[in-house]
Amino acid sequence: MTDTTTSRPVPVERLRKGDHACMAVPEGRTPWKVFTAYTRTSLARREKVLLVMNPDDMNDDDVVALLDGGGGLATEARATGQLSLKRTTEMYVPDGRFEPERTIGLYTAEVDRAYDEGWSGLSLTADMSWGPRAGLDHDRLLDYEASVAPLFADPLFTAICWYDQEEFGEEVIDGMHKVHPLRVMERLDALDVTETAEGTRIAGSAELGTRAEFVESLRSALELRHTPGPSRFVLDLRDLCFMEAHCAWQLIGLAGALPTGSEVTVRCGELLGMLLRQLGAQEVPQLVLEVTEESAL
Missing domain, CATH: 3.40.50.300 (P-loop containing nucleotide triphosphate hydrolases)
Known part of the structure; x- marks a missing residue:
């Protein structure tokens, strides 16, 4: 959207x-x-x-x-x-x-x-x-x-x-x-997905009730277009206030499945950055975290 x-x-x-x-x-x-x-x-x-x-x-x-x-x-x-x-x-x-x-x-x-x-x-x-x-x-x-x-x-x-x-x-x-x-956003358990000039911005909460929508949004955002080779993507998750572990695993897995040389830049807050690191984001060369201090969001 x-x-x-x-x-x-x-x-x-x-x-x-x-x-x-x-x-x-x-x-x-x-x-x-x-x-x-x-x-x-x-x-x-x-x-x-x-x-x-x-x-x-x-x-x-x-x-x-x-x-x-x-x-x-x-x-x-x-x-x-x-x-x-x-x-x-x-x-x-x-x-x-x-x-x-x-x-x-x-x-x-x-x-x-x-x-x-x-x-x-x-x-x-x-x-x-x-x-x-x-x-x-x-x-x-x-x-x-x-x-x-x-x-x-x-x-x-x-x-x-x-x-x-x-x-x-x-x-x-x-x-x-x-x-x-x-x-x-008028609901606490909701997502808002916005396409921007840089990439995809996802705001809200990635939890059980929004899991399917979140994963589908990730798939759409990281879909390879026009070329089978390496691609660059930006996911702005700075206004995502919560992400369950399953959704985090899906993000890491989808990034890791991209062709070698691809890059997914994830912009996020400190808590989400910590969660992704704990689940192994740093072991995925295609995944780059840009973490913003929570007070600056």
């Missing part, structure tokens, strides 16, 4: 400070599994988490219980102030009117407050369905999303703006992909 938008699809675990991302939630699907992973990861990094929801969403206690999953982490974070829950009316239309500069000011104050309280940053999720409810047309909402870019010049701030696909429609969602640098 070739991505025609300007945003890069990433699993939520790959978001870093300073990232401005959107997420399109398909009809009938809830975003809370993704938000739970995002919240837990951010809390573990000592970032403050701010969830901005519509007034008719779940009440705060139910949200905290959902994020907890029985573990108590979210409850503790709420008690210490590391987890904060607000409503869209408070952040976007406190007096019934939307004023972009005021909203940007409110978020700037939230970032400053998180820093003053000793947290390492502020991680936000915001339900953007407040826009149509406040009478904003799609162009004005797009203009607002584009105008908040200066907020992310400060690497203390990370945000996911999420959109219901049924409510906003394909045209608006496509527009949001163009004004957000990143697009969060």
Whole structure:
């Protein structure tokens, strides 16, 4: 599949400070599994988490219980102030009117407050369905999303703006992909395969549920074209947040089966690089690992 938008699809675990991302939630699907992973990861990094929801969403206690999953982490974070829950009316239309500069000011104050309280940053999720409810047309909402870019010049701030696909429609969602640098994948157990000018980029999670899709994507990416001799391939796996051993074995095996002199450059993070080395990647001359520090991803 070739991505025609300007945003890069990433699993939520790959978001870093300073990232401005959107997420399109398909009809009938809830975003809370993704938000739970995002919240837990951010809390573990000592970032403050701010969830901005519509007034008719779940009440705060139910949200905290959902994020907890029985573990108590979210409850503790709420008690210490590391987890904060607000409503869209408070952040976007406190007096019934939307004023972009005021909203940007409110978020700037939230970032400053998180820093003053000793947290390492502020991680936000915001339900953007407040826009149509406040009478904003799609162009004005797009203009607002584009105008908040200066907020992310400060690497203390990370945000996911999420959109219901049924409510906003394909045209608006496509527009949001163009004004957000990143697009969060709406499922934790998913893959996104993109053909780029350099090679194949695979993001997401290579696990039991995506094993067949991942292996087929590898076969397609490493398919010999037009020549029976040595070939060069690039696999960008830097946004692959997990790979099971079976998938790693398949990658090593497919690379090793290529003609002598072929080269498969695998760009990946430290954990994946370590896994591939432990399984014998260095014994395959066709396989070249380019490892990036996790903090730089």
